[in-house]
Amino acid sequence: MQMTQALHTTSTLTDPHAGLAQGRAIAVKCRAITKSYGTGDNVVRALRGIDLDIAEGELIMLVGPSGCGKTTLISVIAGVLDRDGGECVVFGQDYEKLNSTERARFRAQNIGFVFQSFNLIPTLSIAENVSVPLLIQGKGRHAALREAEAMLDRVGLGKRVKDLPQKLSGGQQQRVAIARALVHHPRLVVCDEPTSALDAATGEVVMKLLRQVAVESGRALVVVTHDQRIFRYADRIAALDDGHIERIVTDAKDLQH
Amino acid sequence: MYLLALKMLFGDMAKLFGILMGVTLAALVITQQGAIFCGIMTRSFSIISDMPAVDIWVMDPKVQFVDDNKPMQETERYRVSSVAGVAWAVPLYKGNLRARLDNGIFQNCIVLGLDDSSLVGGPIEMIEGALGDLRRADGVVVDVVGATGRLAKPPPPGSPPGTPGTPVKVGDTLELNDRRAIVVGICKTTRAFQNQPIVFTTYTRAMSFAPRERKLMSFVLVKAKEGEDQQTLCQRINRGTGLAAYTQAQFKWMSVEYFLKYTGIPINFGIAVGLGFLIGTIITGFMFYSFTLDNIRFLGTLKAMGTSNNTLTGMVLLQAIAVAVIGFGIGSGIATLFGQSTSDTALAFNLIWQLLVVAGGAVVTICMLAAMLSLKRVLSLESAVVFKG
Numbered sequence A: 001m002q003m004t005q006a007l008h009t010t011s012t013l014t015d016p017h018a019g020l021a022q023g024r025a026i027a028v029k030c031r032a033i034t035k036s037y038g039t040g041d042n043v044v045r046a047l048r049g050i051d052l053d054i055a056e057g058e059l060i061m062l063v064g065p066s067g068c069g070k071t072t073l074i075s076v077i078a079g080v081l082d083r084d085g086g087e088c089v090v091f092g093q094d095y096e097k098l099n100s101t102e103r104a105r106f107r108a109q110n111i112g113f114v115f116q117s118f119n120l121i122p123t124l125s126i127a128e129n130v131s132v133p134l135l136i137q138g139k140g141r142h143a144a145l146r147e148a149e150a151m152l153d154r155v156g157l158g159k160r161v162k163d164l165p166q167k168l169s170g171g172q173q174q175r176v177a178i179a180r181a182l183v184h185h186p187r188l189v190v191c192d193e194p195t196s197a198l199d200a201a202t203g204e205v206v207m208k209l210l211r212q213v214a215v216e217s218g219r220a221l222v223v224v225t226h227d228q229r230i231f232r233y234a235d236r237i238a239a240l241d242d243g244h245i246e247r248i249v250t251d252a253k254d255l256q257h
Numbered sequence B: 001m002y003l004l005a006l007k008m009l010f011g012d013m014a015k016l017f018g019i020l021m022g023v024t025l026a027a028l029v030i031t032q033q034g035a036i037f038c039g040i041m042t043r044s045f046s047i048i049s050d051m052p053a054v055d056i057w058v059m060d061p062k063v064q065f066v067d068d069n070k071p072m073q074e075t076e077r078y079r080v081s082s083v084a085g086v087a088w089a090v091p092l093y094k095g096n097l098r099a100r101l102d103n104g105i106f107q108n109c110i111v112l113g114l115d116d117s118s119l120v121g122g123p124i125e126m127i128e129g130a131l132g133d134l135r136r137a138d139g140v141v142v143d144v145v146g147a148t149g150r151l152a153k154p155p156p157p158g159s160p161p162g163t164p165g166t167p168v169k170v171g172d173t174l175e176l177n178d179r180r181a182i183v184v185g186i187c188k189t190t191r192a193f194q195n196q197p198i199v200f201t202t203y204t205r206a207m208s209f210a211p212r213e214r215k216l217m218s219f220v221l222v223k224a225k226e227g228e229d230q231q232t233l234c235q236r237i238n239r240g241t242g243l244a245a246y247t248q249a250q251f252k253w254m255s256v257e258y259f260l261k262y263t264g265i266p267i268n269f270g271i272a273v274g275l276g277f278l279i280g281t282i283i284t285g286f287m288f289y290s291f292t293l294d295n296i297r298f299l300g301t302l303k304a305m306g307t308s309n310n311t312l313t314g315m316v317l318l319q320a321i322a323v324a325v326i327g328f329g330i331g332s333g334i335a336t337l338f339g340q341s342t343s344d345t346a347l348a349f350n351l352i353w354q355l356l357v358v359a360g361g362a363v364v365t366i367c368m369l370a371a372m373l374s375l376k377r378v379l380s381l382e383s384a385v386v387f388k389g
Helices: A002-006 A070-078 A100-110 A126-136 A141-154 A170-182 A200-217 A228-233 B002-011 B013-044 B075-081 B131-135 B144-148 B203-209 B230-241 B248-262 B265-294 B296-304 B309-341 B353-379 B383-387
Strands: A026-037 A044-055 A059-063 A085-090 A111-114 A188-192 A220-224 A236-241 A244-249 B056-059 B086-100 B106-114 B125-128 B139-143 B173-176 B179-188 B198-202 B219-224 B244-247
Touching: A026 A070, A026 A220, A044 A070, A044 A220, A044 A244, A059 A070, A059 A200, A059 A228, A070 A085, A070 A188, A070 A220, A070 B383, A100 A111, A100 B309, A111 A170, A126 A141, A126 A170, A126 B002, A141 A170, A170 A188, A170 A200, A188 A200, A200 A220, A200 A228, B002 B013, B002 B309, B013 B248, B013 B265, B013 B309, B013 B353, B056 B230, B056 B248, B075 B086, B075 B219, B075 B230, B086 B203, B106 B203, B131 B139, B131 B179, B131 B198, B139 B144, B139 B173, B144 B179, B179 B198, B179 B203, B198 B203, B219 B230, B230 B244, B244 B248, B248 B265, B265 B296, B265 B309, B265 B353, B296 B309, B296 B353, B309 B353
Parallel strands: A059 A220, A059 A236, A111 A188, A188 A220, B106 B198, B139 B179
Antiparallel strands: A026 A044, A026 A085, A236 A244, B056 B219, B056 B244, B086 B106, B086 B173, B086 B219, B125 B179, B139 B198, B173 B179
């Protein structure tokens, strides 16, 4: 793929830098991250020492079987889950050094979220849904709505700003969710299974949009997915298994080996 | 964010209706039962309220409330008159006498014997006749509720059930304790606690109606001289005569205290109000918590996106206050309409502003308790839950 030509060629290393494009600033640096759930005999070790770097302007996918630790890793990177050990620095900021209020403020400023089930508030219009990150940042309602409508226009929903989410198709709702994730210009966007609830064609549209965001604005995108159809949109793919990164590749074909 | 919180609340009409049901029910029960309780308590001192010209009530020291009759010798009136600061002092007879109706049935009445010359303590509003007509031979004035109700002449035999009796009118004759009394006027009074007919007459005539006893004067009604401190005058009367003297407000409160202390009324109403509070709390708490659970994914999303716990707390509290205000408005509104519709009936209903404050406070408490339950869930919410599909 053309977009991956800028990156180093295929690698199957577990080196956190594996396949990372040269000359780009590091957005996320994870070292030896561990995370367990439960206690005693019921302990589940979800992450067993993850090392991963993510560059600005990069779209990286986290793939692997259910229970391999993808969601846990994305939660730690997004700062919504405390790790047990290791280091996770996002744009030079270690979450551990922030209290809960500072961490919430950091997320509000720097991170956009796209969820598998969209999580759009059903009683709000789509423009109001998209304006939420701006309101969290403290912007005025009218200004936030104006920016939200402009962002909805960019994702092709400019004429439906007053509609409620349930009036839209699944693909349209995901585009609203993407608009919400981007409206406050975050530097990192985390996407959890963004295409799993969509048909193939709609999934393509959504991924093109996300890809465009990464390339155009230099944001880092982390996408958790099972959907092999969209692997080709990734700059790199990190395959996880049993809490480890098994390999990091730049070409999906290398995952077969 | 707070506007969004309200939109979330008002967007889910089914849940909102359920929450409002609980709040409204609580507000209605607390306000309505409370107002009836206040109405009954107000009626316990209706005779005192209906004599606004009287500053101080003087009575036997053993009297506990307005209906507690411990007669005094008539000479006490003159002793009270002689106390410095007293403008005038007049006797009042208050007793329960039996009136014989046309059908032979006896009906208990409250008879008030007013000072013959001044007629102090007479009804404020005359519907028929004049208060001065009491000076006519055998004259009595009857309150309109008694005249149209318990003292009314029974319908002729063979009348369909429910046919109202013929109200007593001016010129009719009553038999009070085997003595003739002629109705010379119909008046309006505040309904009494026992809802008995009230018959006004002169003090001297009341003495003739009442069974002969050594002491018959129930109270001495006192007007303080201009500029005289009523409280000080009460103490002076007490010191000078050995009788108990109370201001209007003190005597009213003394009567209320008696009912609060020695009757089951406060317990019965307290139970009803308590049940309203409890049921309101349970319904509201359950519905509000259910509403929060329905929205937990969205609250988690807001939390993940950077909404602070303080803002989330503010959003939930705002939702709780919104339902409290609306529910209280509807509940107290219904209670007020109920009061309006029963204003001319035997039902005691007195919706005082203090009761609205108490009911409003109770409703806010209910909603805050419901909000606390929900907040516990929201604040302990792990924002990573939003990635769990």
